[in-house]
Amino acid sequence: MDQKVILTGIKPTGNPHLGNWVGAIRPTVELSRDPAKHGFYFIADYHALTGLKDAAELRDYTYQVAASWIALGLDPESVVFYRQSDVPEVFELSWILACFSPKGLMNRAHAYKAVVQKNQEAGEEDLDAGVNMGLYTYPILMAADILIMQSHWVPVGRDQQQHVEIARDLAQYFNRQYRAEVFTLPEALIDEKGAVIPGLDGRKMSKSYGNTIPIFTPPDQLRKLVFRIATDSSRPGEPKDPESSTIFQLYRLLAKPEDTEAFADEYRKGIAWKDAKEALYALLETTLSGPWARYQDLIAHPEELDRIFAQGAEKARDVASRTMREVRRAVGISH
Secondary structure: OOOOEEEEOOOOOOOHHHHHHHHHHHHHHHHOOOOOOOOOOEEEOOOHOOOOOOOOHHHHHHHHHHHHHHHOOOOOOEEEEEHHHHHOHHHHHHHHOOOOOOHHHHHHHHHHHHHHHHHHHHOOOOOOOOHHHHHOHHHHHHHHHHHHHOOEEEEOOOOHHHHHHHHHHHHHHHHHOOOOOOOOEEEOOOOOOOOOOOOOOOEEEEEHHHHOOOOOOOHHHHHHHHOOOOOOOOOOOOOHHHHHHHHHHHHHOOHHHHHHHHHHHHHHHHOHHHHHHHHHHHHHHHHHHHHHHHHHHHHOHHHHHOOOOHHHHHHHHHHHHHHHHHHHHHHOOOO
């Protein structure tokens, strides 16, 4: 059976946190170990420019995301692991796809609509205030990322499903126009078991809320963050509902089923909040100690990450250049 191509990317817009790991990094690492799938994993550094304009931060975050992915189990020898910016064919294809993208399709993109709605609610006269063309055409660049590698499956959350659907639409427009199956039609791969990861304040863990737990924060800072998790006013000895506790929900994401059940029993017996937080911190420290050492080594040796990126870029460009030869031939630009 031919391998199915699976592709996923992460924007380097901050130090990855626990929600990123459980919701995105861990599932994609598990997928990378499936011998029936040919994996393409990339750092979407040009995508980050829609909001991140600090050059030093972009470089640092790119290394941090790459080091995190590898430290948490991604094997760059068994997948194609690369920086988006190292594959110029992606940006050539992005322009070609833009010529097949109806403006109405971009108007309906979620990210653009969210900014327009925010401006409406704020009473802005210009509904496009704060919209750069990178944000507006973001779905086209993402479609180029997906289509150039002839992706079959794209793991995404529900909020990103529309982007895969747009990529599929553009592939169909192109194939139909030139009466050729140039592009594979991608499908979104959505983890239906995925849960909302709670942050320190109980809301969804998000950088925009300032309630995250960075994966590779130093142990003393990690403990301080865990002890900031919001709890109710119940006292030691009073039974507590584990399902309503952020501490328990985070613990369950990392623990074995039997340990989770034992922890739930402690809640029903009235565990003190201090002890519950100590248990979560101990689990986090144990779980992340190995990845922490690997992460620190990679961050201390960025030349190793550059070597990995160069190796991945060579493999990625081999596939991308083959796709672009077919695209150019189809549109009539063939040298």
